[in-house]
Amino acid sequence: xxxxxxxxxxxxxxxxxxxxxxxxxxxxxxxxxxxxxxxxxxxxxxxxxxxxxxxxxxxxxxxxxxxxxxxxxxxxxxxxxxxxxxxxxxxxxxxxxxxxxxxxxxxxxxxxxxxxxxxxxxxxxxxxxxxxxxxxxxxxxxxxxxxxxxxxxxxxxxxxxxxxxxxxxxxxxxxxxxxxxxxxxxxxxxxxxxxxxxxxxxxxxxxxxxxxxxxxxxxxxxxxxxxxxxxxxxxxxxxxxxxxxxxxxxxxxxxxxxxxxxxxxxxxxxxxxxxxxxxxxxxx
Numbered sequence: 001x002x003x004x005x006x007x008x009x010x011x012x013x014x015x016x017x018x019x020x021x022x023x024x025x026x027x028x029x030x031x032x033x034x035x036x037x038x039x040x041x042x043x044x045x046x047x048x049x050x051x052x053x054x055x056x057x058x059x060x061x062x063x064x065x066x067x068x069x070x071x072x073x074x075x076x077x078x079x080x081x082x083x084x085x086x087x088x089x090x091x092x093x094x095x096x097x098x099x100x101x102x103x104x105x106x107x108x109x110x111x112x113x114x115x116x117x118x119x120x121x122x123x124x125x126x127x128x129x130x131x132x133x134x135x136x137x138x139x140x141x142x143x144x145x146x147x148x149x150x151x152x153x154x155x156x157x158x159x160x161x162x163x164x165x166x167x168x169x170x171x172x173x174x175x176x177x178x179x180x181x182x183x184x185x186x187x188x189x190x191x192x193x194x195x196x197x198x199x200x201x202x203x204x205x206x207x208x209x210x211x212x213x214x215x216x217x218x219x220x221x222x223x224x225x226x227x228x229x230x231x232x233x234x235x236x237x238x239x240x241x242x243x244x245x246x247x248x249x250x251x252x253x254x255x256x257x258x259x260x261x262x263x264x265x266x267x268x269x270x271x272x273x274x275x276x277x278x279x280x281x282x283x284x
Contacts, residue, residue: 014221039078063101078103
C-alpha cells in the first residue's frame with residue numbers, strides 16, 4: 001500500500017489522524033520514526049522559512065519542498081496548496097504539480113487569489129461559495145489518482161459565522177472534496193461540526209490542543225499541526241545564539257552537541273549510501 005492509498009484508507013476509517021509539520025526530509029524522517037503516518041507541508045511555515053509570506057511563494061517552491069520529503073520518507077504528505085495559486089485554471093496546474101511529487105493530499109482554501117500577506121494578521125477575504133465550488137470541481141477533475149485527496153478549507157467561522165461555514169463545507173463536499181476543513185471559534189461548535197457535516201472533518205490545531213481521545217470522541221478525522229516544530233526550533237536557535245552573544249557560551253555542552261551531531265548521518269539515512277560507496281568507490 002502506498003502512502004497515498006494508506007491515507008485514503010485512514011480517512012475512510014474512524015480514527016483521528018494526526019499530522020505534524022515537516023518542511024524538509026530530515027524533519028519528515030523524525031516524524032516517521034516517532035510513529036506518525038503523515039506530515040504537513042505548511043505554506044505559512046514555508047513562507048516563514050524563506051523570511052517571506054506564503055502569499056509570495058511559488059508552486060515550484062512548494063512542489064520542491066514536498067518532493068524532498070516524499071523521496072526520503074514513507075509518510076503520506078499533506079500539502080497546503082493555499083488558494084491554488086490563482087483561479088480555477090491555476091488550481092488545476094497546482095494539483096498536477098503537487099500530485100506529481102508523490103504527495104497524498106492537497107488543501108485548498110476559499111480566500112481570494114492572489115492570497116494576501118495580511119492574512120497573517122487576521123485580515124481575510126473569502127471568495128463566493130460558487131467560485132470555490134468551481135475550483136474544487138476543477139481540482140478533483142485534475143487529479144489522476146482518486147486516492148490523491150482534495151481537502152477544501154473554509155475561513156468562514158472567523159469571517160462570517162459557524163452556520164455559514166457549515167453551508168460552505170456542505171457545498172464543497174458535494175463538489176467532490178474528500179475532506180472539509182474548518183476551525184470553529186466557539187467551543188461548542190467543535191462538537192456541532194461533526195454532527196452537521198457528514199464529510200470527514202479536518203482542522204488546523206497544535207498537537208497539544210486536546211488529548212487524542214478527545215478528538216476521536218468529538219468525531220474529527222484529521223488534525224494538522226502547522227507550526228509546533230518550527231516554533232520549537234526557532235525558540236531553541238534564538239536561545240542558543242542570544243546566550244552566546246550575551247554570555248560567550250551557548251549553555252550547550254560540547255560533548256552533548258557532538259553526541260547529537262553524530263546521530264545525524266543515521267537519522268538522515270546515510271547508512272545505505274555508505275554501503276554503496278563501500279562496494280564501489282571506497283572498495284579496496
